Amino acid sequence: MKQINFTLNGKPVSLELQGQESLLTVIRIYLEQTGTKYGCGLGECGACTVLIDNEAVRSCMILAEDIEGKEIISIEGLSSDGELHPIQKAFISHDALQCGFCTSGMIMNAYGFLLQNPNPSREKIIVGMESNLCRCGAYNRIVDAIETAGKEMPKKVKL
Amino acid sequence: MKSAIKSEAAYSRRRFIKNLGGGVVVVFCLGEVSFSSLFAQDGQPLEELDFNAYLRVKEDGRIDCFTGKIEMGQGIITSLAQVVAEELEVSIYDVDMIMGDTELCPYDAGTWGSLTTRFIDPVLRAAAAEAREVLLDLAAEHFGMNKTSLEVIQGVVSVKNDSSKKITYAELSKGKKIVRSLTKKPELKKAKDFKLIGKPIRSLDAEAKVTGKAKYSGDIFLPGMVHATIVRPEVFGSKKVKVDASKLSDFAGVQLVEKDDLVAVVHSDPEVSQRAAKSIKIAWEAPIAKANQETIFQYLEDTIQDNKVFESEGSLQLGEETSKVYRKATYHDGYKAHASIETHVATCYFEGDKVTIWASTQSPFGTRSSVAKALQMPLEKVHVKQIFLGGGFGGKSNSQQSIEAATIAKLCGKPVQLVWSRKEEFMYDNFRTAAVVKVAGGTDNNGKLKVWDFDIYCAGTRGTELFYAIPNKRIRSFNQAGVHPFGTGAWRAPGNNTTTFARESHIDVVAHAAGMNPLDFRLNNLENKEMIATLQLAAKTFGYDKEKKPGHGYGIALGQDAGTLVAMIAEVFVDKETGEVQPIRIVCSQDMGQVVNPHGATLQTEGGITMGIGYALYEEIEFNGGEMKTTNFNRYEITRFSKTPKIECVFIDKMDAKPQGGGEPAIICVGAAIANAIFDACGARVYRMPITPERILDALS
Ligand code: FES
Ligand code: FES
Numbered sequence: 048m049k050q051i052n053f054t055l056n057g058k059p060v061s062l063e064l065q066g067q068e069s070l071l072t073v074i075r076i077y078l079e080q081t082g083t084k085y086g087c088g089l090g091e092c093g094a095c096t097v098l099i100d101n102e103a104v105r106s107c108m109i110l111a112e113d114i115e116g117k118e119i120i121s122i123e124g125l126s127s128d129g130e131l132h133p134i135q136k137a138f139i140s141h142d143a144l145q146c147g148f149c150t151s152g153m154i155m156n157a158y159g160f161l162l163q164n165p166n167p168s169r170e171k172i173i174v175g176m177e178s179n180l181c182r183c184g185a186y187n188r189i190v191d192a193i194e195t196a197g198k199e200m201p202k203k204v205k206l
Numbered sequence: 207m208k209s210a211i212k213s214e215a216a217y218s219r220r221r222f223i224k225n226l227g228g229g230v231v232v233v234f235c236l237g238e239v240s241f242s243s244l245f246a247q248d249g250q251p252l253e254e255l256d257f258n259a260y261l262r263v264k265e266d267g268r269i270d271c272f273t274g275k276i277e278m279g280q281g282i283i284t285s286l287a288q289v290v291a292e293e294l295e296v297s298i299y300d301v302d303m304i305m306g307d308t309e310l311c312p313y314d315a316g317t318w319g320s321l322t323t324r325f326i327d328p329v330l331r332a333a334a335a336e337a338r339e340v341l342l343d344l345a346a347e348h349f350g351m352n353k354t355s356l357e358v359i360q361g362v363v364s365v366k367n368d369s370s371k372k373i374t375y376a377e378l379s380k381g382k383k384i385v386r387s388l389t390k391k392p393e394l395k396k397a398k399d400f401k402l403i404g405k406p407i408r409s410l411d412a413e414a415k416v417t418g419k420a421k422y423s424g425d426i427f428l429p430g431m432v433h434a435t436i437v438r439p440e441v442f443g444s445k446k447v448k449v450d451a452s453k454l455s456d457f458a459g460v461q462l463v464e465k466d467d468l469v470a471v472v473h474s475d476p477e478v479s480q481r482a483a484k485s486i487k488i489a490w491e492a493p494i495a496k497a498n499q500e501t502i503f504q505y506l507e508d509t510i511q512d513n514k515v516f517e518s519e520g521s522l523q524l525g526e527e528t529s530k531v532y533r534k535a536t537y538h539d540g541y542k543a544h545a546s547i548e549t550h551v552a553t554c555y556f557e558g559d560k561v562t563i564w565a566s567t568q569s570p571f572g573t574r575s576s577v578a579k580a581l582q583m584p585l586e587k588v589h590v591k592q593i594f595l596g597g598g599f600g601g602k603s604n605s606q607q608s609i610e611a612a613t614i615a616k617l618c619g620k621p622v623q624l625v626w627s628r629k630e631e632f633m634y635d636n637f638r639t640a641a642v643v644k645v646a647g648g649t650d651n652n653g654k655l656k657v658w659d660f661d662i663y664c665a666g667t668r669g670t671e672l673f674y675a676i677p678n679k680r681i682r683s684f685n686q687a688g689v690h691p692f693g694t695g696a697w698r699a700p701g702n703n704t705t706t707f708a709r710e711s712h713i714d715v716v717a718h719a720a721g722m723n724p725l726d727f728r729l730n731n732l733e734n735k736e737m738i739a740t741l742q743l744a745a746k747t748f749g750y751d752k753e754k755k756p757g758h759g760y761g762i763a764l765g766q767d768a769g770t771l772v773a774m775i776a777e778v779f780v781d782k783e784t785g786e787v788q789p790i791r792i793v794c795s796q797d798m799g800q801v802v803n804p805h806g807a808t809l810q811t812e813g814g815i816t817m818g819i820g821y822a823l824y825e826e827i828e829f830n831g832g833e834m835k836t837t838n839f840n841r842y843e844i845t846r847f848s849k850t851p852k853i854e855c856v857f858i859d860k861m862d863a864k865p866q867g868g869g870e871p872a873i874i875c876v877g878a879a880i881a882n883a884i885f886d887a888c889g890a891r892v893y894r895m896p897i898t899p900e901r902i903l904d905a906l907s
Binding site: 065067068069072076079080081082083084085086087088089091092094121122123125126131135138139140142144145146147148149150151154172173174176177178179180181182183184185186187188189190 | 838
């Protein structure tokens with residue numbers, strides 16, 4: 048067992064862990080932030096996507112020992128002071144979801160993507176989002192939402 | 207079966223009456239036969255059997271609407287609130303939907319078959335209309351005036367022409383406990399008076415979902431809860447022979463649970479319980495493999511003998527003789543998974559002899575009775591709670607994971623969460639069946655269909671009634687229990703995807719053989735006027751006569767499902783070198799009667815089409831007998847962003863008609879529309895779904 052320190056949504060966290068646990072378990076189960084979802088456990092679906100140091104990653108594929116000192120953002124950390132993030136707003140206004148189970152992962156992946164690609168074209172969005180799966184088939188609306196958010200989102204990096 | 211449902215419903219009623227709070231409550235009781243007759247001109251008198259729905263105008267003026275249906279992304283949490291708000295004359299934001307809780311909601315068999323809008327909408331509208339009348343009566347009494355001189359706007363009753371006299375629903379229902387049960391046909395609003403029905407309303411649950419706050423079954427954590435991992439065999443249907451759990455002592459705090467073939471470990475940390483489960487070695491006795499994904503079709507044809515004639519007219523022989531063009535073909539469709547992004551999950555706890563369960567299920571009441579039966583408990587000792595579902599598509603209709611979780615909870619004496627892994631999901635999903643359809647069809651010199659012979663193996667007959675005028679025809683359905691190497695079940699519009707693929711592909715085959723274009727050929731043979739109008743709307747919206755770019759093709763498919771007529775036209779691009787297909791554009795025209803929420807109906811249609819691209823082009827379960835080779839998304843490609851075409855949905859305008867199904871119909875046409883478009887683009891006729899690049903190249907050579 049070892050002490051692992053990191054921040055989740057801006058708050059410092061320190062956990063006694065074995066190190067081989069997945070970041071998904073750390074976030075969902077140990078820290079009870081259940082917005083991040085399990086869909087496949089093998090990096091294939093993107094439902095578990097979070098940001099580590101502003102880069103979108105699949106938390107099911109990250110080991111707890113590799114998050115020492117990192118800044119992690121999950122869906123719960125996206126809105127600030129009760130105000131929804133532009134990506135969340137755009138997902139609502141475009142109704143870019145149905146069952147909602149892929150939604151957190153979609154939004155987090157879109158966030159990571161938009162931080163690196165401000166105001167992207169549709170083609171670029173599709174490439175950037177390609178490995179996130181939505182069985183309900185909300186893809187076209189998700190692209191619309193990201194396009195809108197890309198215009199709205201302040202260029203400066205949040206947090 | 208019927209009496210079982212009745213007694214379950216009666217139990218619901220007793221429970222409901224016991225729990226009744228204050229306010230104005232309308233209980234809606236309708237017989238099974240008459241509940242769709244609300245829209246009929248001369249509906250029969252309504253018998254009081256049991257109630258199908260109820261709603262309560264609470265003392266704070268908010269409305270609780272109770273239904274046994276569940277929300278899994280199909281948007282009824284929004285569209286049902288919409289019809290209640292319409293009839294009750296309140297804001298849609300004042301309606302709270304309470305869904306699928308077996309102790310609060312009326313009995314419901316399950317959320318499937320695109321039934322909700324068709325059958326629950328009228329019921330809720332009637333209940334809401336009645337509640338409005340009750341409130342108007344109260345207001346009339348309050349003002350000492352006739353009801354006809356009052357009007358309601360947004361939950362406020364006022365005296366017409368005297369805006370100073372008003373009273374809210376909240377004030378009217380305060381301190382009251384009025385229970386009304388509907389016995390007569392209520393006055394429903396006419397389409398011309400609709401304020402909300404027919405208006406696009408965005409999903410009411412979107413904010414909860416974009417913030418991660420929406421709770422699914424796996425998001426419930428209970429004090430002292432343990433995470434269960436079940437040790438599974440590699441082959442479906444295996445029987446346990448011997449268990450070696452000797453390595454379990456390496457894992458502190460792990461508990462072993464065993465009952466019949468169920469072997470599981472539990473621990474408060476899911477990572478520990480998963481590792482511990484891996485240390486258990488079980489010797490299994492596996493059933494012998496009889497087929498794999500290539501041999502299954504021949505196996506089904508050889509094995510199944512029993513058939514039922516579903517539709518028959520004229521003489522097939524005469525039809526063949528009078529045909530100038532006669533074509534036979536056999537169509538194949540492999541097993542498909544539901545592949546919801548949320549796997550099967552159940553979280554449960556026992557309190558004394560009663561179990562409470564949050565389960566990802568399309569049938570909370572079915573789960574209640576299955577768990578009660580499996581654990582030999584009375585029905586009232588099982589409580590299934592309302593929860594969001596991360597997709598269903600027919601795949602969450604049985605209760606295996608709930609029975610497993612409840613069994614484990616009972617044995618280990620702790621609250622339990624069971625989350626199936628994706629691999630378990632690909633083993634215990636009740637797959638859409640592999641199927642074979644043998645078709646023969648012929649036309650005379652005028653391009654009129656003369657004969658149609660349609661033998662369906664394993665896909666059933668849903669939606670196969672012919673809407674083409676054909677004098678000589680026979681539709682038979684071949685089926686046999688237990689022929690499949692693993693579980694099979696309903697998959698979004700059960701069977702209809704496969705049979706529509708076969709029928710509409712073959713219509714094109716015959717049309718081309720007769721030298722006619724597929725649009726004219728269909729119009730030449732359709733007898734259903736509504737289908738003709740639906741197809742014409744699709745063709746016009748699509749611009750079917752527009753010139754195609756090189757390598758592009760157009761494909762049409764027609765179908766019917768859940769009372770809705772569908773006409774779809776697809777445009778694809780096929781790379782002849784690689785056989786890769788790029789879906790470009792799909793137009794879907796539907797006659798679905800009254801469209802309650804056009805926005806919601808559009809979402810469902812887009813979703814169905816997007817999902818349908820997957821079964822048409824990519825999805826196929828690989829297996830050898832009960833041994834699944836497909837264990838995760840890396841071997842089960844579903845539609846992705848880049849393969850989603852531009853989608854346009856149009857609806858036939860019919861606001862006064864009865865609403866029809868919306869969640870399933872559109873998907874049925876995708877296979878054939880794509881197959882026909884591929885043929886049009888490159889000349890490859892592929893008779894088997896998924897239509898992979900390999901199969902296209904094969905067909906071309
Ligand atoms: S759960 Fe991590 S990618 Fe699917
Ligand atoms: S909204 Fe259901 S999986 Fe995307």
